[in-house]
Structures are given as structure tokens and as C-alpha cells.
Amino acid sequence: MKRLISAMMAGLALGAVSPCAIAAETWLPVREISLEIRPGSPLDFSGMLPNRPIGVRAGSGADQRVIARQDGRLTFADSPGEPARLFCASLAWSPASGGFPDRAGADRYARQLALHGYNIARLTFLDASLMIGRARDFDFDPETLDRIHYLLAALKRNGIYWMIDGMTSWHGAYGGRDERWDPGGNLKLALHLDEAAFAHWKQIAEKILTRVNPYTGIAPIHDEALALVILVNENSLEFESVVHDRPGKAPYDAMFAAPFNAWLARRYPSSQALAKAWGGLGWGEKLENGTIRLPTDRYVPSPRLRDLQAFFTEVETASAAKMSEALRGFGYKGLISTYNNWPTVQAALSRRGLDVVTMNTYHDWASGYAPGSKLLQQSSLGDAANSMRMAAAARWLGKPFVISEYDHLFWNRYRYEGGLVFPAYAALQGWDALCRHAHGPIALSYGEPYPHKRAMLPYAIALDPVARAGETLTALLYRRGDVSTSRLTIPFAVRGEADLGPNMQAREPEKLTELALLGRIGLQAADRIGDQIAVTQPRDANRLDAIVEKLRASRMLPAENETKLAAGLFQSDTGEILLNRRDRQLRLTTPASEAVAFAAATLPASLKTLSVDGAQGDGLIAISSLDKPASLAKGSRFLLIFATDARNTGMIFRDREEKVIEDFGRLPVLIRKGHVDIRLARTARQWQLSPIGLDGSVKPPAVSGSGPVAFRLSNDLPSGPTTYFLLELKE
Structure with missing residues (x-):
């Protein structure tokens, strides 16, 4: 964890200015302006993934809330037989990204989210948006409040549930604060211990959640569309203390x-x-x-830090219970979570009593937007999907689990991997909701006149064709259910406070979390595990290879499973996911979709239906059936997704490795030129491959043929580059 914090909080050495590290790469400008999906197009998923109506059966006695089943999966109250997979649209708007839309814009936006396949939205930083430019406490901007209410109603009309933060901004609803999106003050810390701060949080929640929405006729807190309240975003005491670290400042308030x-x-x-x-x-x-001092260094393990962790756990547990009781007092009957980040042992103990466990996780965290901001340019396959594994190890088995934020951040050149890694493993783990963080996950067009929409930026995916391609694939692999949930569950035994050690940053060992690449993992009380194969306490008594051998001997891992730890090869118990850490390659093979994220040097790669014989550059290629039922073996219409990399026009870096940004550049977005040579285990009397615009419009065929289906797929097209293609077969 100290390495993680160092990567987040420390700087990198700066090198020479270099506008492009790899001169041989060719970048193709995106020509499209409109990004609104055309209804009925191959990118319109609203028919294939229809959203259920919410609140339209008043008086029928039907309860359409999202609830937790006895087995800990989320489901819908009126149809509890099937777990719900909630594909989440992150709505974290600010003035810099355009703010909340007017009524016409909200209608268009909500409809577009439904076409993209989203069925839940997370609304965060509402408190900040409502208090922009306000001098007095709780003096919410009336126009912004009206826009929020209308948007909630528009989402609901489109069958999109809500996940709402009780508080996000460090400034809460205090008046006279200039910058509401930057860390400042100590409200998030104080509300755990100070009655005035707690009362301030409670009043925020009351004013946002209990006021009747004029467009639905009901207060959000009583609305069936409200699926989950996160009491406070990222509110763990240790994490907030790290956020407020400054040179010369004591580590603990x-x-x-x-x-x-x-x-x-x-x-x-x-x-x-x-x-x-x-x-x-x-x-x-x-x-x-009462003169015992707080620790003076959070990174030097000590018994003092061990006791501070136990103290934090007790405070956080009591604080979550107190805030939850306040919401129940307002009449809220839905699900509650908090402490949605920080995968440490101590934070996990604070989450064990929650209705739902939520978690934020990022690969290659970017330090900001200013010149000199940095990331590491590392592959998520090269570290065996560690950001996913950190999140998996924070789950409590028997409770719903929601990823409230994740991303493989721009301008990391390997972010094509993120569109396969997270939906595939989220489905394998049986997670309940998946939310890729963004100002908003989509934009209606390029060229909107807002500072954060004039170019692609970190923590914003709407303008990024690579991230958007990943979200399209997520709708199929995760929400549609193309990837199977593991039949294997490996508990990580938890005793309680006895598991705390002298290291404040201790988390589940990375080597042991590699079990998440094979099957479901999560925390479980040690006295409930029985004779299951499990990760026991103390953790250093466990050997990964011994656990895998037990799984093989018990046939919980099939005999044909290809996992070879020494070779960095991990195959899921379902046989559908194969990660090769050394080759930086991830393969997915399911009846409805196949995909491979690859380094070009590791090709060819042969799956059951899809074979990739070669490629120009690294990337992601995926094929998914668009038929009902979805089948690669028998279908006739297929969506192909091909993602390489994308950047802004005129981007400048300070170093040859492109880790340190000097200038993010401007629109138009550029897509890295590439091609893949593809064969399918199919023949057809006739077949044709047509590019699909980013708005879903189908272009004239680029390649066609008869007999064996084999072709070169290139993103360098007369109509401009794209990440989507339609393959049609006629038998």
C-alpha cells in the first residue's frame, strides 16, 4: 500500500520535451461531430437490453425497488429470481464539464443512456453543484436544483435507477467557498467526531433527498428509483488524512x-x-x-499505529450506523453504503456491517490536469489486473458488491485493456454494479463549449473512443451476461480486530489476490468458513501454489484448467477467461462474445470462433453476436470492436515515455492507425464487413467475400476512423 500511496502522491522525474515518443505511429483524426446513437442502429442496445419501467404500476402493489437477496446479490423486488446486473452511468458534472442539462438536454441525454445500455446512474457532487457561487449555507441554486430534479425524472422515465452520494464535496453546503471540487477543510473527518459537522451532513442529506421532486411527485428518498445511498464519498479516516497530507504537517489531525x-x-x-x-x-x-500522542509517521509500522487502526474502525463503524439511522429516520427504506475506497485491512473491518460494500479503484492513477501531471504508463495485464484484484479483496461475501468508480485512465496507452479486464472479471466475480468514473459517460457531440470538453482528459471518458469502445463491450459482457459467474468461491478468513497489525497501510497480499483471476474471492468471518478451501489467518502462512493445488485436487478447478503460476498464466474456473501476464494478453471465449487484448508481438491468437493472425500495433479486438439468442456459432449479425489508442491533436509530453503531460492539446480526437488480420471459424455464402460510425450509422461495406470468413480489419477508412464494425453473414 505504501507503493500505491507513493504512486498517487509523489512525483516523477521530468525528462526532455517530446511531442511524440513513437514517430512511426500514424494518428487519424475523428471526423464525426454528433455522438448521439441512432435508434435502431447496431449500437442501439435498448431492444437487446431493455430497461424495466420504474414506478408506472402505481396501485398494483408491485415493489420495483432494488433489494438485496438472502444470498447477497442485488435483485428487483418484484422479480427476485434473477440477480440484477447494474451497468452504471457516472454523472459527476461540474461547470467545467457543462453542468446539469436543461430539460430538453436531459431528455436527450437520458434517452441516450438507455440506448447505450445503462440501467443505473450514479449522481455525485450534487452538493457542490447546488452551492456554486452561493454565499450562505444551504442556499441551493434554484435553477440547478430544478435541473437535478428534472434529470432524475428523465432517468426514471427511461428505466434508469439512481445511486446518490449523501455528501461528496469537502466543503459540504457551507456558503462562501470558491472551489468546491478540491479538497479543503476537514468536514469529512469532523463529521465522525463533531456533532456540528454531523448535523451539517444530516441537513445536506435531508435537503437533497427529502424535498419533493415536482417532476415525479415524490421525494427521492421515497422513490423506488433510488437504489443506493452512499453516505459520504471516500470518507475513510486514514484516506482523508492522506488526502490532506502536506509537507511539514502532522499526518493526523x-x-x-x-x-x-x-x-x-x-x-x-x-x-x-x-x-x-x-x-x-x-x-x-x-x-x-490524556497526553498520549498520535503517530508521527503513518508509514513506519508500530503498536501505536495498530491501536489507531482499531480506534478508526470503531469510530467509522459507529459513524456509519449513526448516519444510516438518520436516513432511516427520514423514511428511507433502501440500501446504504459508505467508505467506498481504500482497500486496507482496517477499512475492510469498517465495511463489514454495511448493507452494500462499494469500492473505487483505478489503474494508473493520473495526478491531475495541470502541466506536469503524471502517470506511470503501465499495462494492467502486466500487473495481472491488480486494480481489479484490490477491489475484489475488499468484498464481503454474502453482501452486494458495487464498483462505484473505476477507470483505466487516459492518457495511458494500454487503456484498451480496461474495456475487457473489468467487465470480464466483474461478471466472473458476480459483482452487482459496475461504474466507470466520468464527468458523464457519454457526450451528445464533440465541440461542446466547456473547458473539460475541449479535449480528452483523465477522469472523463465521453470523448475518448477507446474508453467508449470499452463501455460498449461492457454492456454486452457484463450487463447482457455474456461472461459467466464463477462456480468457485475462495473466502479470505477474517477474525476481526485480531487481524490488525502495526502497518496502517496493510492490505490483502497481492500474491494471494491472484486467486481472483480463477474464481470469486471475498472476505468472510473465520468462524463461518468451516472446511472450505480458504485463505486463512495469518496471511503469511498461505502459499498461492498450495491453494491452487488444493483446488485442483478437489476438482473445484477442472483438470483441463490452464493456470500455470510460474508462467504467469491464469485461467478462470469457467474456462472463459485466460490472462497471460508475461505476454500482456487477455483472451475471452464465451458462446456470445470473444475478445483478445494483445501486444502485437504475442500474436497469433486462436480462440474458439475468432482467430487473430497478426496486427499493426497493440490493441483490443472483440466480436459479439447481435442476434437473439446471441450466438457466435449460429448468428448472422455481429458487432466487432477494434480499439487501439487515442489522443488529442497537439498533445505534448515532457518525456519520451509519455508519462508527464505538458499540454493536453485540443480536438479533433486522433485514433492510432491500426489493423488486425482476422479469421472466423465460419463460412458463408456471402459476408460483408461495414464500418459503424461513432453515432451508430452503418457505412458502405469495406470488405466482403464468400466462403471462409477472413479479412484484414483496418480503422483507416474513407469515412474516417472508428472503433465499431458490423459483420453480416448470409448462409
């Missing part, structure tokens, strides 16, 4: 000192007992007069 001393006094009978447990006390420290 002084507000913790008195309650920590009181907590220690309840735990230890005397200063002598505490000194024995900690191996001594500092000069002037005495339990009896």
Missing part, C-alpha cells in the same frame, strides 16, 4: 487526540500497561492525563 486518548483509557488500565503493550511511551506521555 489534532481533533483525533482527545477521543483517541479516551479510547485508550477504556482499553488499558494504566500508563504502565500501555507502555508494556507499545514497548514504551514518549517523554511526557501519560494515559491518565
